[in-house]
Amino acid sequence: MKNLILTAILVLTLAAMSVAEPNIMIPKQRWDFGHAPQHSALTHDYVIMNTGTDTLNIIRVKPG
């Protein structure tokens, strides 16, 4: 009985330790356009990855 309780506690502890979490990863956070003419729109696509174990929600993107 005592062993059973200890095993249960161990299982619950391990389960608590492995809580699913999202993890945002941006492989390349900087982009250099180099020389560019005035009065033009420059665009770049940044890749965003979720390397975690839970769903990653992107709440908003705010220009600095």
Next chain:
Amino acid sequence: MKKKSLAPGDSTVVELSFNTKQYKTLIKKNATIYSNDLANSQSKIYVNARCYATQDTTLPISWGPDKINFKQEEREFEVIVTNKSDKELNLVAVSAGYDGLFMKIKNDLIKPGNEGKIEFIWTDGFQKEHFERSITFVASGDSETRFTIPFVVEGTNPTPKKSKAKTKPSAKNTSKSPAVKKSDATHDHKSGN
């Protein structure tokens, strides 16, 4: 942003757009991405550009035209890149392409004094609203020269003209004219990698 919710192992792209306006110097901008990653709830992305009114003549290359404007009647352009240095230069595109844009570097190894050519063809249709994107290139030899060619794909919506018609005041017509709504300039073009 194509997707706001990413399953584990999934990915998306965030497009950052930056207008060079009348800047004539090195401009640095950034944006913050807020997410539910508790360990990293605010991630920053950065861009920089050396904006110019006229190209720097001390650079080892010159290029032109330095902007492209695709129209229904003008879908093909050729950008000439001239090697002004005494070393061979290798010209490559470093940014991803876009759906609808065919691009080919005809002569990627440019000998001193020679020219390389970049062919641009808009193969897709034209949407109601115009949209703007850009492609970045690097010419490398002893040093690297990085430059970006912005392009505009014209919309099919005619530019709204101000009405010149004048109506005489009338006792019967006392109602105010409806306010003119500006068209929603959302860009629903999907870019691909």
